[in-house]
Amino acid sequence: MTPETFIQQKAAQAILAIYGTEVAETSLQVSVTRKEFEGDYTLVTFPLLKITRQAPDVTGNAIGQWLVENAREISAYNSVKGFLNLSFSPVYWNEALEAMVADASYGQLPSTGKRIMVEFSSPNTNKPLHLGHIRNNLLGDSVSRILKACGNEVVKSTIVNDRGVHICKSMYAWEKLFDGATPESTGKKGDHLVGDCYVAYAKLEKEHPEVIDEVHKMLVDWEAGDPHVRQLWSMMNGWVYKGFDETYAALGITFDQVDHESETYLLGKELVQKGLKEGVFVKDPDGSVWCDLTADGLDRKLVLRGDGTSVYITQDLGTAERRFANFNLDSHVYVVGNEQDYHFQVLKLILRKLGFAWADQIYHLSYGMVELPEGKMKSREGTVVDADDLIQQMYEEARKTSEESGKLEDLSEAEKDKLYHQIGLGALKYFIIKVDPKKTMLFNPKESIDFNGNTGPFIQYTHARICSILRKTTVAFSEADIAGAQPSAKEVRLVKLLGLFPGKVAEAGAALSPAVIANYAYELAKEFNQYYHDTPILKEADGAVLKYRLVLISLIASTLRTAMALLGIELPERM
Numbered sequence: 372m373t374p375e376t377f378i379q380q381k382a383a384q385a386i387l388a389i390y391g392t393e394v395a396e397t398s399l400q401v402s403v404t405r406k407e408f409e410g411d412y413t414l415v416t417f418p419l420l421k422i423t424r425q426a427p428d429v430t431g432n433a434i435g436q437w438l439v440e441n442a443r444e445i446s447a448y449n450s451v452k453g454f455l456n457l458s459f460s461p462v463y464w465n466e467a468l469e470a471m472v473a474d475a476s477y478g479q480l481p482s483t484g485k486r487i488m489v490e491f492s493s494p495n496t497n498k499p500l501h502l503g504h505i506r507n508n509l510l511g512d513s514v515s516r517i518l519k520a521c522g523n524e525v526v527k528s529t530i531v532n533d534r535g536v537h538i539c540k541s542m543y544a545w546e547k548l549f550d551g552a553t554p555e556s557t558g559k560k561g562d563h564l565v566g567d568c569y570v571a572y573a574k575l576e577k578e579h580p581e582v583i584d585e586v587h588k589m590l591v592d593w594e595a596g597d598p599h600v601r602q603l604w605s606m607m608n609g610w611v612y613k614g615f616d617e618t619y620a621a622l623g624i625t626f627d628q629v630d631h632e633s634e635t636y637l638l639g640k641e642l643v644q645k646g647l648k649e650g651v652f653v654k655d656p657d658g659s660v661w662c663d664l665t666a667d668g669l670d671r672k673l674v675l676r677g678d679g680t681s682v683y684i685t686q687d688l689g690t691a692e693r694r695f696a697n698f699n700l701d702s703h704v705y706v707v708g709n710e711q712d713y714h715f716q717v718l719k720l721i722l723r724k725l726g727f728a729w730a731d732q733i734y735h736l737s738y739g740m741v742e743l744p745e746g747k748m749k750s751r752e753g754t755v756v757d758a759d760d761l762i763q764q765m766y767e768e769a770r771k772t773s774e775e776s777g778k779l780e781d782l783s784e785a786e787k788d789k790l791y792h793q794i795g796l797g798a799l800k801y802f803i804i805k806v807d808p809k810k811t812m813l814f815n816p817k818e819s820i821d822f823n824g825n826t827g828p829f830i831q832y833t834h835a836r837i838c839s840i841l842r843k844t845t846v847a848f849s850e851a852d853i854a855g856a857q858p859s860a861k862e863v864r865l866v867k868l869l870g871l872f873p874g875k876v877a878e879a880g881a882a883l884s885p886a887v888i889a890n891y892a893y894e895l896a897k898e899f900n901q902y903y904h905d906t907p908i909l910k911e912a913d914g915a916v917l918k919y920r921l922v923l924i925s926l927i928a929s930t931l932r933t934a935m936a937l938l939g940i941e942l943p944e945r946m
Contacts, residue, residue: 373874374412374467374867375401377444378457382414385437392422409449410456411867417453427453464866465853471869472850472926478872478933483522488694489515491706492529492624496611497541497569499562500618500758502814503708506741506803508624509939511706513804513885514736516937518704521880526698528628530690533608534636535683539589541565542603543582544572554610560617560759561610568607587678594680621762623796623939628698630690636681638689642725643675651724662721672717687718688725695729702732704883709737709809736883739811741803761816765795768820772828778946790943794820794828797940801827804938805889825893827940830931833896834942837928840908844921852918861902862923868895872930876937885938892934899927 372380379396386394400418404410416431423430431450435457438445444463449456471477491511494500500508511527519525532538545552545568554561576582592600619625643660646652652660652674660675674685694700705715715735722730769791773779779787802819806812822828858866872891879887908924911917932942 381442385434404456408456411459414455431455468866469853480522485701486524487702488526488700489704490528495532496608497537498566502741502756513938517879520876526627529626530630532632534633539586540572541568543586544568560614562614565611618758632686635690636686639685642688704734706736738808765799769794793941793943797827797831800940804885807886830896831942832946834931835946837924838944848918848921856919888937
């Protein structure tokens, strides 16, 4: 039970006892007391005046007095102009802490019975994953974890965009310019080699614009099943898949369902034919098929080219239908950059016109681009920050910073290597996830690895500090040591903050924003460090107080672990 719910329940009892009137608990307005007033939570008494027929302060004082006399959890009150500020007693905070400690899955919300699919990553097989893909993957993975913590069954999916004009561009360049190069002959990861082909094609087309016609012919041949084109496509895609798998493994990313556009685009074509028969689509004289959305304030949307080849939205239509049917989904979240806002607006509208009631259960988690201090990245110009290079750079930054601290001499090389990976990935993931998804962000690797401030390593170090304290003590403690304690003001602040965690999980799930969890973890870590600085723990002479503090910091550590795990970040026990 949250503090707000507790006060609503007790206040309803007070109103019935004093005024003989039943009120719905949920109708009572309760919020955290403003900093300039004394108290923990505030009950708004203005709406009650029609029941009490008394002045606001008289009403507040009457309810406050009843609560102090009849609820041992309420220790004091003050009524100020229609606002009843209530202070909780140590009994309340101790019971709240006991409940949190006793809950082995604290932060996991009850089951909703809903199944949600989250699609993310969805790369093209014409280039390696880059910094923009990293933001997509980290958001998708974290949102999936958070939605699961909110009580949903979650299916993590990706669709590999492995066909189309952009893929044929890399294939064309490899045939014309790369003299049979392979990952083995060049010593390059396969996705990097294919990415080089894509960049080379862009330069070629600038000099010889007519080559685009040959690329389009290659796509037509692919859809017709031409053996040579299909063999080339299969070979180059195989190189890319192997490279992707290595990058995903380094990031800790996995999927429950992997689709390929080469297997789903025909589903979309079937829907196009269905839509033509039903009058949802129209065919132009050149054979192209369109959906006229001008009456809806949009434009005409191409769903099939004149040569019969499909476009992006064609396969999206078919894939959406298959997923809702095969997985019995309650909703579907697409994690895609904000440059595709219009695409998803059109997708939902067309699906609605095709008669799919679930179209309104499609959500586009639209996120801003990632920029660098030197500006935007462009794949076709080869100015992207490669994901593999960035992961390695973060590892090196973590190693350098950790070695400078001089605290790891007694760790083995394997333990150090694991720690550097944890710190490097923690820094990368947290720096990206802490920013609201809708905002464009500037990524600075050196800033992200700082052990101070709002960074992943700061939270990791906080956790390691707590683990160090717990390792050093020989005192046995349990939740039984909470009862009867007289927590200090700083300890009450920590218990309050810990109590917010389930609500933050629910908030993050509703907003599809891992930033909510990231910033909560930072606030909890920051509050602990202030407490640690001001409060002796292991030097505490009073055994009962020491045990209480050990219970408290142990819960802080476990809550940080749970919160950061929702972001896909590991917290080491030593740093």
